[in-house]
Amino acid sequence: MPGSKPPQVAEPCxxxxxxxxxxxxxxxxxxxxYPPEEARQAALTVLPDILRYDRTQPAHYPNGRVPTDDxxxxxxxxLTNGKVPPSGLKPHDDLLNEFPYLGLPNx
Numbered sequence: 001m002p003g004s005k006p007p008q009v010a011e012p013c014x015x016x017x018x019x020x021x022x023x024x025x026x027x028x029x030x031x032x033x034y035p036p037e038e039a040r041q042a043a044l045t046v047l048p049d050i051l052r053y054d055r056t057q058p059a060h061y062p063n064g065r066v067p068t069d070d071x072x073x074x075x076x077x078x079l080t081n082g083k084v085p086p087s088g089l090k091p092h093d094d095l096l097n098e099f100p101y102l103g104l105p106n107x
Contacts, residue, residue, distance in 0.1 A: 033081040042078065067095060067102060 025043035068091035094103030
């Protein structure tokens with residue numbers, strides 16, 4: 001548009017130090033029963049908070065996800081250093097082969 005200003009480009013952000021990123025998670029994991037250094041290492045396995053996927057490995061949490069993965073139980077076992085057992089919930093057995101993939105909700 002004539003006379004308008006060009007869009008401003010944001011300056012790149014400086015990387016956040018690893019100790020700052022892992023600090024809150026480390027404390028949470030320590031409260032869950034991890035020794036301090038194990039808590040730090042465990043926190044760094046999930047930071048930054050992205051879902052990683054290695055095409056050479058099967059797609060199941062934590063390497064990607066499929067709708068039947070019990071991520072809730074796996075994450076709580078991780079947060080508590082194995083003190084919270086799996087919930088026992090079973091995945092849907094009525095998944096569809098096309099979108100929306102998920103079957104009807106449980107009653």
